[in-house]
Amino acid sequence: MIEGARRTATEDGGGDRADAVAGFLRGMREGIENGLGPLTAARRAAGGLPESFRDALDRTAERMRGDYAEDEWGFDPEFADAVTPAFEFLHDVWWRVKSSGLDNVPAQGRAMLVANHAGSLFPFDASMMTAAIRLHHPAPRWPRFMVLNWAFALPFLSSFMRRVGGVPANPDNATRLLQQDELVMVFPEGVKGTGKPFSERYRLQRFGRGGFVEVALRTRSPIVPVAVVGSEEIYPKLADSPSLARLVGAPFVPITPTFPWLGPVGLIPLPSRWRIEFCEPIDLSEHPPEAADDSQLVFDLSEQVRELIQSKLYENLVLRGSAFL
Amino acid sequence: MAGRRIVVTGISSHWAGELARRLERDPRVELVAGIDTDPPAAELERTEFIEADIRSPVLSRLLPALEPDTVVHCGFLWYPAPGKPDRALHEINVIGVLQLLAACEKTPSLTGVVVRGSAAIYGSEGAAPFFFTEDMARRYPLKTRFQRDVGELERYFDNFARRRPAVSCCMLRYQPEIGPDIDTPLVGYLSLSLVPTQLGFDPRLQFVHSSDATGALEAAVRNPVRGAVNVAPSGAVSLSRILRMAGKPTLPIPHPLFGPALTQLGRQLRMGGTYNDGVRLLRFGRGVDNRRLREDIGYEPEFDAVGAVRDFVDKSKGRRLVGVPGPRTLADAVARRS
Numbered sequence: 001m002i003e004g005a006r007r008t009a010t011e012d013g014g015g016d017r018a019d020a021v022a023g024f025l026r027g028m029r030e031g032i033e034n035g036l037g038p039l040t041a042a043r044r045a046a047g048g049l050p051e052s053f054r055d056a057l058d059r060t061a062e063r064m065r066g067d068y069a070e071d072e073w074g075f076d077p078e079f080a081d082a083v084t085p086a087f088e089f090l091h092d093v094w095w096r097v098k099s100s101g102l103d104n105v106p107a108q109g110r111a112m113l114v115a116n117h118a119g120s121l122f123p124f125d126a127s128m129m130t131a132a133i134r135l136h137h138p139a140p141r142w143p144r145f146m147v148l149n150w151a152f153a154l155p156f157l158s159s160f161m162r163r164v165g166g167v168p169a170n171p172d173n174a175t176r177l178l179q180q181d182e183l184v185m186v187f188p189e190g191v192k193g194t195g196k197p198f199s200e201r202y203r204l205q206r207f208g209r210g211g212f213v214e215v216a217l218r219t220r221s222p223i224v225p226v227a228v229v230g231s232e233e234i235y236p237k238l239a240d241s242p243s244l245a246r247l248v249g250a251p252f253v254p255i256t257p258t259f260p261w262l263g264p265v266g267l268i269p270l271p272s273r274w275r276i277e278f279c280e281p282i283d284l285s286e287h288p289p290e291a292a293d294d295s296q297l298v299f300d301l302s303e304q305v306r307e308l309i310q311s312k313l314y315e316n317l318v319l320r321g322s323a324f325l
Numbered sequence: 326m327a328g329r330r331i332v333v334t335g336i337s338s339h340w341a342g343e344l345a346r347r348l349e350r351d352p353r354v355e356l357v358a359g360i361d362t363d364p365p366a367a368e369l370e371r372t373e374f375i376e377a378d379i380r381s382p383v384l385s386r387l388l389p390a391l392e393p394d395t396v397v398h399c400g401f402l403w404y405p406a407p408g409k410p411d412r413a414l415h416e417i418n419v420i421g422v423l424q425l426l427a428a429c430e431k432t433p434s435l436t437g438v439v440v441r442g443s444a445a446i447y448g449s450e451g452a453a454p455f456f457f458t459e460d461m462a463r464r465y466p467l468k469t470r471f472q473r474d475v476g477e478l479e480r481y482f483d484n485f486a487r488r489r490p491a492v493s494c495c496m497l498r499y500q501p502e503i504g505p506d507i508d509t510p511l512v513g514y515l516s517l518s519l520v521p522t523q524l525g526f527d528p529r530l531q532f533v534h535s536s537d538a539t540g541a542l543e544a545a546v547r548n549p550v551r552g553a554v555n556v557a558p559s560g561a562v563s564l565s566r567i568l569r570m571a572g573k574p575t576l577p578i579p580h581p582l583f584g585p586a587l588t589q590l591g592r593q594l595r596m597g598g599t600y601n602d603g604v605r606l607l608r609f610g611r612g613v614d615n616r617r618l619r620e621d622i623g624y625e626p627e628f629d630a631v632g633a634v635r636d637f638v639d640k641s642k643g644r645r646l647v648g649v650p651g652p653r654t655l656a657d658a659v660a661r662r663s
Contacts, residue, residue: 063569065572066567066568066569070562070566071560072559072560073455074455074527150452153609154451154525155524155525158451159527162527162563168451168453168455169452172456172458176455176456
């Protein structure tokens with residue numbers, strides 16, 4: 001009974017839509033025959049279409065003319081919005097991400113989010129933190145994230161990363177972004193974090209050389225430590241292939257239970273369960289910017305952040321329970 | 326400012342000609358002299374044209390006789406041209422600056438040197454800082470011939486500045502220029518009716534509007550500062566957006582094939598040999614910070630990165646655009662070669 005009703009509804013809707021599309025195409029053909037350009041003809045013909053269709057068409061035409069916002073970093077908010085549904089699916093359905101402490105992310109002004117880094121083949125932690133902030137923060141904003149330098153020399157990946165807010169990981173970029181009062185995500189473990197074997201999961205690696213603390217001190221930005229649980233299980237790294245890595249020039253090429261054995265199917269991440277905890281901000285405003293030159297202080301602060309994230313990782317691992325179910 | 330005597334090298338180039346035109350209008354400038362092997366392209370009123378090659382030692386007798394207080398070096402060539410292949414370019418760029426600086430050392434009246442250099446000293450790298458500041462030169466190995474030429478230019482120039490602390494030396498690091506009135510390979514590239522791009526790469530670029538390029542050069546002559554200064558618009562714009570603003574269809578080709586394709590188009594882009602620097606620039610892009618230009622030299626660019634491109638697109642609408650080679654042109658080219 002219910003099924004029958006639903007079927008009629010879709011058919012009706014489908015019929016309407018088909019009529020609208022047919023009318024649109026008719027209008028467009030007439031327009032072009034009358035000597036209009038394809039885009040103008042399309043806009044004229046769109047008069048008979050529902051509002052959302054017309055909006056989408058207008059936006060497409062604007063983009064075709066280069067009429068869209070893109071900041072000096074190449075971040076393109078419309079593009080980022082357009083790819084959001086894919087990441088929302090991963091966030092809500094695939095990895096069932098539970099996040100806590102989102103109030104600790106400032107709604108405005110500069111801040112540095114410091115997180116652990118994992119996911120050997122392709123780390124998704126930055127995208128899931130972004131999705132959590134976009135979906136659940138009271139005042140959602142677009143965070144920027146630091147990307148492994150190697151990825152920024154690759155075709156497709158480099159332009160994609162840039163459009164969704166990624167920048168090559170170096171202190172100069174981080175400093176300038178923070179001076180512009182952005183929210184910046186950094187992963188001080190870098191490749192050492194993503195490249196560690198599965199057996200060492202959730203054991204934090206060395207935090208670089210503490211460069212992130214120097215940048216935070218110099219720009220007087222608060223540090224928000226973030227613990228991400230679940231990212232270690234998406235591509236469990238059982239071994240790596242140094243010869244393959246040399247061949248493609250990558251820092252490492254992981255061997256996982258599915259990659260490279262199953263080809264492109266091996267690129268599908270495993271559906272682990274995730275928890276993300278945004279911890280209380282560490283206020284550095286008591287230190288003057290020159291404190292960045294005090295290497296002892298820098299190491300101490302770096303170690304303090306690292307220990308905090310490590311303990312939060314263990315806490316959240318216990319809270320999560322089973323990794324996949 | 327009163328009674329300034331200014332010598333400009335490379336006067337046949339667009340930017341030097343424009344600079345001379347602006348300087349000669351100023352009554353406080355006593356003398357504008359232009360040195361080059363070719364006569365100036367722009368029509369100039371009271372600029373003295375001196376036909377000489379900056380590579381020749383005659384310069385060290387010529388320059389002191391002019392008693393200049395400022396030398397502006399615009400004779401640094403950016404692009405290989407039909408009569409000037411890569412090797413000749415290197416010769417003019419490096420040997421030219423050596424002779425010029427040697428002549429400057431023999432000129433006691435000199436108080437300032439301004440060089441129109443290039444931001445190529447920073448390289449074009451995928452993972453580079455998105456905005457280079459002046460202290461970040463040579464972070465990456467210099468990869469193309471042009472980059473190495475710029476490297477040598479800056480080294481000779483730094484040595485000169487160290488040896489002659491009384492002379493205020495300013496190295497302007499220009500990003501490439503854009504404008505309806507200029508004729509560079511990159512402007513030619515953007516004017517193609519079908520623009521080849523490198524598949525999967527979308528570089529961030531900064532083009533200096535040609536009026537800002539001259540404005541910055543003039544400001545640096547009037548307000549001498551020491552050291553390197555980036556000349557670039559504020560902001561940056563991606564190549565894909567530039568081409569959409571220009572309404573150009575693109576032809577993405579795999580990046581190893583892009584260089585050879587650009588060489589094939591070379592004749593239409595008015596360039597001689599392979600333009601390696603452009604190939605790297607159009608793959609990875611480059612952004613520089615212009616704070617020193619705005620704050621120290623005190624020149625506020627009229628156009629930002631997007632505005633410069635938009636002005637170029639608007640003003641070049643009426644201009645006949647260079648087309649892609651048709652089958653007949655290609656057949657002719659093949660026939661001529663065989």
